[in-house]
Amino acid sequence: MMYSLEERFRKSKIVSWTGIWINFFLAIFKIFAGIWGRSQAMLSDGFHSLSDIFAGILTLTSVKISQKPVDQDHPYGHGKAESIAALCISFILLGMSIVLSYRALNAIFLKIRIVPGLLPLWAALISILVKELLFRYTYYIGKKFDNLAILASASDHRADALTSVAALIGIAGARLGYTFLDPLAGFVVALFIFKIGIDILRPSLRELMDTSLPEDFIDEIKKLTLSIGEVKRIDDVKTRRLGWRNSIDLSVQIDADLSIEEGHGISNQIEKLLLQKLKNIGNIMIHINPGTGDREERNRKLEIITRILQEHYQKFVNFHDLFIVRKGSEEQVYLHLVLARKISVEQAHRVCDHLERDIKRELPNFKVLIHVEPA
Structure with a gap:
């Protein structure tokens, strides 16, 4: 089903702004919960949601740019803006994952043991529910309009839901006495973010490198x-x-x-x-x-007709302007036949009939048109 540019941009704008505002409130809530509740896992998850805000803004900007019509500087349009946006989103996620991995590993190896509060646990549960619903909505719009940047945002929402699951496990484990699980969950969250960044990076690079379609x-x-x-x-x-x-x-x-x-x-x-x-x-x-094959075939047919004419040389003086043309599915041969001046019309007609019959015997689908002229 085909959609107009206006509808595509309108739907992309709605889904982008929806994601931006939801991520804004989730990021504030989760970062606050991570700091107040002393949870490395929730703090990592909160910064992941913060990266989603930048991803949403990039997506919205790229979709707007991609709708611009062809101009002198962009004869193929502005469609690659979406691929560039997806590339930028992947860089944001990869950079965020490196920073969060460092913080989590630092807490693990320095054996910093802190029991998280109850607030990060509730924040993780709320994040899982909200982000999974947001993923399904964003993915539906991205697939419907075949928008790579929107699909990249959808993947980011799914990653956020999965990282919240990891955070939930880590926080719950730390509250049960296994305090190393909270920073370990923070590291797992960072790995999730890194994988999603790579998953977004690959198709965007393929498009920017003009890789062939499937x-x-x-x-x-x-x-x-x-x-x-x-x-x-x-x-x-x-x-x-x-x-x-x-x-x-x-x-x-x-x-x-x-x-x-x-x-x-x-x-x-x-x-x-x-x-x-x-x-x-x-x-x-x-x-x-x-078609080079057609030219070779035409030359072969001309040779056949020339041979037939040579076999009937005793019946006429000469021939010229021999050529073959195609009219739709029908092939026609044209030739000028030079006959003796004193030959009767009946004899001329008989010569032409004999030639036409012999040519059609060899080339049955041909229409033969002979122009008779005196020597």
């Missing part, structure tokens, strides 16, 4: 293109992703005898079909190449 998508392009009868062969298919849009560069072979106008019509037909059948198509570039 093989099944390319196969569908080939299948649709070859369904058009005039396309003889596909020479090359290049694809890449530009933000939420897919770009296609396609080279196809058609009959070498077709006119430029007919080639242009086939190109438009291919483009229209791809836009109708494939999702989120932006730029389509189609290169029309003359």
Whole structure:
């Protein structure tokens, strides 16, 4: 199903602002709970929520930029703003994970043993519930509109829910007397954040490096293109992703005898079909190449016709302007036949009938058009 740019931006804006405000209140609550309740795990979780605020702002900004129309400096549009935003989100998460890992490991190896209060435990429970619901909502919008930056934010929300689970286990264990579990949970939270950062980093780098789209998508392009009868062969298919849009560069072979106008019509037909059948198509570039196999086949047929004419040389003086053209699915051969001046119309007609019959015997799908002229 296709959606307008306006609807895509409006939904992305709503989900981004929803995430920003929820993360704002959660971050304040969890950082306060971590400091007041003396929990390293909850403090790490709170800073993770703080990073989500920056991620949400980056997502919102990138979606807005990506909707800008093509201009002279950006002939392919601004779609890669979403990939750049996803890359920045991954860097924020990776940096945050390194800082939090250092703090947690420092507490573990220095054997700092503090029993967390009850408030961090409640903060973890509330965070798990809220962030899981926010993940499901954000993921739904990201998949619906195929928005990489929104999907990156959704992954971040899921990571936050999972890190809150780890924090909950660590805090509960520390309150039961296993005080090392709280900083250990803080370290586990940092590892979760690091993994999500890597998961977001990979696809954003692939898009920025113009990595080809999946093989099944390319196969569908080939299948649709070859369904058009005039396309003889596909020479090359290049694809890449530009933000939420897919770009296609396609080279196809058609009959070498077709006119430029007919080639242009086939190109438009291919483009229209791809836009109708494939999702989120932006730029389509189609290169029309003359079929070399068609030229070889045409030369072979001309040799057959020339041989037949040579076999009938005693019946006419000469021939010239022999050529083959294609009219849709039909092939036609044209030739000028030079006959003796004193030959009767009936004899001329008989010669032409014999030639047409012999040519059609060898080339049954041909229409033979002979122009007779006196020597």
